[in-house]
Amino acid sequence: xxxxxxxxxxxxxxxxxxxxxxxxxxxxxxxxxxxxxxxxxxxxxxxxxxxxxxxxxxxxxxxxxxxxxxxxxxxxxxxxxxxxxxxxxxxxxxxxxxxxxxxxxxxxxxxxxxxxxxxxxxxxxxxxxxxxxxxxxxxxxxxxxxxxxxxxxxxxxxxxxxxxxxxxxxxxxxxxxxxxxxxxxxxxxxxxxxxxxxxxxxxxxxxxxxxxxxxxxxxxxxxxxxxxxxxxxxxxxxxxxxxxxxxxxxxxxxxxxxxxxxxxxxxxxxxxxxxxxxxxxxxxxxxxxxxxxxxxxxxxxxxx
Numbered sequence: 001x002x003x004x005x006x007x008x009x010x011x012x013x014x015x016x017x018x019x020x021x022x023x024x025x026x027x028x029x030x031x032x033x034x035x036x037x038x039x040x041x042x043x044x045x046x047x048x049x050x051x052x053x054x055x056x057x058x059x060x061x062x063x064x065x066x067x068x069x070x071x072x073x074x075x076x077x078x079x080x081x082x083x084x085x086x087x088x089x090x091x092x093x094x095x096x097x098x099x100x101x102x103x104x105x106x107x108x109x110x111x112x113x114x115x116x117x118x119x120x121x122x123x124x125x126x127x128x129x130x131x132x133x134x135x136x137x138x139x140x141x142x143x144x145x146x147x148x149x150x151x152x153x154x155x156x157x158x159x160x161x162x163x164x165x166x167x168x169x170x171x172x173x174x175x176x177x178x179x180x181x182x183x184x185x186x187x188x189x190x191x192x193x194x195x196x197x198x199x200x201x202x203x204x205x206x207x208x209x210x211x212x213x214x215x216x217x218x219x220x221x222x223x224x225x226x227x228x229x230x231x232x233x234x235x236x237x238x239x240x241x242x243x244x245x246x247x248x249x250x251x252x253x254x255x256x257x258x259x260x261x262x263x264x265x266x267x268x269x270x271x272x273x274x275x276x277x278x279x280x281x282x283x284x285x286x287x288x289x290x291x292x293x294x295x296x297x298x299x300x301x302x303x304x
Contacts, residue, residue: 014267020260028074037064039071039224047243057245060236068224069249075225076253079141079210084203086145087152092195094149095156096183100164110157116150125209129218136220140213144206152198159194163187193268200265204258211254226250 027034037043042062043054050057056065098109128143129135135143163169172182188195207226213219214227221228233239233246 011267013263017260017262017264017267020256021264024073024077024257024260027070028077031070031074035064035067035070037067039063039068040222043067047238047241047246050245056249057243059232059246060238060243061232065229065245065249068229069226069253071224072226072229072250073253075137075223076207076210076227076257079137079225080203080207082138083141083145083148083206083210084199086142087149087202087206088195088199090145090149091152091198092156092191094153095158096160096187096191098153099157099160100179100183100187102164106157109153113150113153113157116147117154121148122209122212125213126216126218129213135213135218137210137214137223137225140210140219141206144209148202148205152202155198156191156194159191160187163190196268197265200261200268204261204265207254207257211250226253 043064044058044062046060046062048054048058054064056069058064094109098106124147125143132139169182169186172186211227211230214225215230217231219227229250238246
């Protein structure tokens with residue numbers, strides 16, 4: 001595990017993305033220590049501009065925006081990682097099972113996956129959230145997790161079908177190893193990059209989707225998250241009255257965490273993909289050669 005992290009940190013994109021994500025996780029974990037107010041408590045006058053005491057201003061209800069941002073970080077990250085875990089577990093189980101066993105199992109699971117892929121996700125989420133009513137963030141995470149696994153299952157199945165014909169898998173079958181051991185010991189380690197890509201992409205999708213549903217009023221208005229911050233800013237006409245800070249804080253929070261997770265995703269893909277690793281090495285060699293040629297020409301010109 002430590003070797004994996006050391007390899008990841010050598011990639012600039014992955015290192016930058018991990019730094020951003022760890023900063024958000026630190027904010028979420030330290031929420032009680034770095035805030036001094038209750039996120040739902042009125043602590044100042046309505047729509048107060050940012051000051052030294054309230055660095056991100058206040059809402060129409062006089063609530064501290066900074067406090068809501070910090071506690072909203074905890075809620076949004078928990079929802080994102082929970083839904084991402086559900087999506088990854090379901091997608092991996094279905095994809096590996098279908099790709100490895102084949103036959104009627106593959107046909108049945110592939111049929112279910114195709115149905116899930118055909119159904120538009122966002123309209124389905126809107127219908128389910130509206131049917132349930134004002135859902136708390138964890139119910140939204142469960143809904144997203146149970147409806148967004150199909151793409152990951154399709155990608156995992158395709159990679160499993162490729163690995164299924166490899167010599168080391170066939171050799172394991174020839175010596176009589178049980179299927180569960182082949183899947184867990186031989187297949188899964190070779191699917192880690194796909195699984196990681198699926199998990200991080202699902203977290204990004206969940207955070208944005210949760211904020212969208214709550215912004216549309218389908219979440220619990222008493223929950224503190226980035227989505228409810230945007231919803232409350234909309235209902236209070238924050239932009240109209242010039243209280244831009246109410247919208248700026250949650251929007252920037254979503255944008256920055258999205259950038260961090262995307263950079264981490266791209267970095268992991270570059271590290272785990274041999275073609276991208278080779279391309280990166282070639283680019284570095286070309287740049288080094290250009291620098292050498294320039295320095296050589298400069299030295300030759302100075303000598304003449």
